[in-house]
Amino acid sequence: MTEIERKFLVLNNNYKQEAFAQTRISQGYLNSHPERTVRVRIKGDKGYLTIKGMGNESGTTRMEWEVEISVLEAQELLTLCEKGAIDKMRYEVKAGRHTFEVDEFFGENRGLVIAEVELEDENEAFAKPAWLGQEVTGDERYYNAYLSRNPFTTWK
DSSP: OEEEEEEEEEOSTTHHHHEEEEEEEEEEEEEEETTEEEEEEEETTEEEEEEEEOOOTTSSEEEEEEEEEOHHHHHHHHTTSOSOOEEEEEEEEEETTEEEEEEEEOGGGTTOEEEEEEOSSTTOOOOOOTTEEEEOTTOGGGSHHHHHHSOGGGOO
């Protein structure tokens, strides 16, 4: 139930040519408190309910619990969510022995593209694609829960 991941901004669209899969994602938050978020997500033709705990000091590691639910259940739960839905396209890109999940945001978060890589250990080495930009791991502004309340297009 522990998630270890690092987040990066993306420099250009070259990841799209390297992607082996892409999926549309819509999600909302039943609770977006930084110490515990409760997310409802529709990813392609599947629904999910996810609870995430507060991250460690570096923001790399945190508790995550997720269960698959039906799309109908997810649609119903989305109607109960806080204001500020997330709409994005996820591209999966293999780099070395890891898979990067690159999220291109739409709606009020358009213009933002973030890549995440999940690791087995915080200090694990991984291949960095040329399109990978500045690391933003631990920067709360790039968490989806924050983006749902403070959209990227409103940042100064």
